[in-house]
Amino acid sequence: MMMIADYRTSMLDDIRSVFSLVLYPLQIVASMPEDIGLWFDDQMDSHQVLITENEEYRIANLLLKAQLQKFSSLQAENIRLRSLLKSSRKLSDQILIAETLSVDLDPYKRQIVINKGSSSGVYVGQPILDAHGIMGQVTYPGISSSTAILITDPSHAIPVQVNRNGLRSVLYGIGEANSLELQNLPNNADIIVGDKLISSGLGGRFPEGYPVAVVVKITRDPGQPFAQIIAEASAYLEQSREVLLVIAKPVSQKPPSQEEPSNHGL
Numbered sequence: 505m506m507m508i509a510d511y512r513t514s515m516l517d518d519i520r521s522v523f524s525l526v527l528y529p530l531q532i533v534a535s536m537p538e539d540i541g542l543w544f545d546d547q548m549d550s551h552q553v554l555i556t557e558n559e560e561y562r563i564a565n566l567l568l569k570a571q572l573q574k575f576s577s578l579q580a581e582n583i584r585l586r587s588l589l590k591s592s593r594k595l596s597d598q599i600l601i602a603e604t605l606s607v608d609l610d611p612y613k614r615q616i617v618i619n620k621g622s623s624s625g626v627y628v629g630q631p632i633l634d635a636h637g638i639m640g641q642v643t644y645p646g647i648s649s650s651t652a653i654l655i656t657d658p659s660h661a662i663p664v665q666v667n668r669n670g671l672r673s674v675l676y677g678i679g680e681a682n683s684l685e686l687q688n689l690p691n692n693a694d695i696i697v698g699d700k701l702i703s704s705g706l707g708g709r710f711p712e713g714y715p716v717a718v719v720v721k722i723t724r725d726p727g728q729p730f731a732q733i734i735a736e737a738s739a740y741l742e743q744s745r746e747v748l749l750v751i752a753k754p755v756s757q758k759p760p761s762q763e764e765p766s767n768h769g770l
Contacts, residue, residue: 598751600624604744605649612679614640614657618747621646629709631750637715637738638662638703639747654741655716656684663706664716666699675701675716675735681742684717686733691724693731701735711750715739 600620608615620626622645630642632652640654653660656677664686665672671694675684689695699719705712717735724731 600626600749600751602626602747602749604747607742612658614654614660614677614679614741615643616640616652616654618650618652618749619648620749621648621650623647625751626650626749631710633711633714633748633750634739634744634746636740636744637717638710639739639741639744641709642749655739656680656682656737656741662710662716663704664701665704666695667702668699669694671695672704672706682737684735684737686719686735687730689731689733690729691726691731695719695722695731695733697722700738 602618602620602624605617605619608617616639618626618632626642626645628642628645630645632639632641638655640652640657640660642650643653644651654677655662655675656679658677658679660677662675663672664675671689673686673689675686678685686695686701697719700715701717701719703710703712703714703716715738717737719733720736721734722731723733
């Protein structure tokens, strides 16, 4: 009986082995959907992780770029303030630093609004400069902000002299962004392209010897008594954000008359 049982048992093992060998591929096929599902879930999880990480990196990159822009802005502002400080040392009077709030878009006017007013001691006729030259003067001081006319405004005039030889004249605004006109100089006047025009100090409103403009074009017509002389403003009239207000005794507290527009600066 033992021999028969061993024989039968051995045969059953062989049969089981055969069946296992035959059924193994079927088991693999049967388990494939589940394995594929698990693999797909793993891939989806990995893909979602990548999407999340990519979004985090994108946000971090934007933040870093924003910080870099802020640092660049601060660096540029620091350079501008250094230039203003250097310029202020040239002035014997006290100065007040202000910021430009807006620019008048009227094509027939050249005006700006600054963030300092009468509460800070701003007054009518107060000169405004930047790190490169004279910009204009205050025409209306409000409590916390003020309106200033630029030297390029058609109603503005400023006494100047040629730095090279001291020749004096008056520089008028012509309503263009950076252009001015030197009037009433005869054709034989000693002035050339490239001459620097500085404030003469006549009238006592603007500080003497400060850059105003550079001569860029001269037209001499023998049939005309005066030469046509065009100059370009030294100050960055359209770009300067920080400006200097010269604190000195005002010439007059009376607002400029609308009937005498050409007397600004004289």
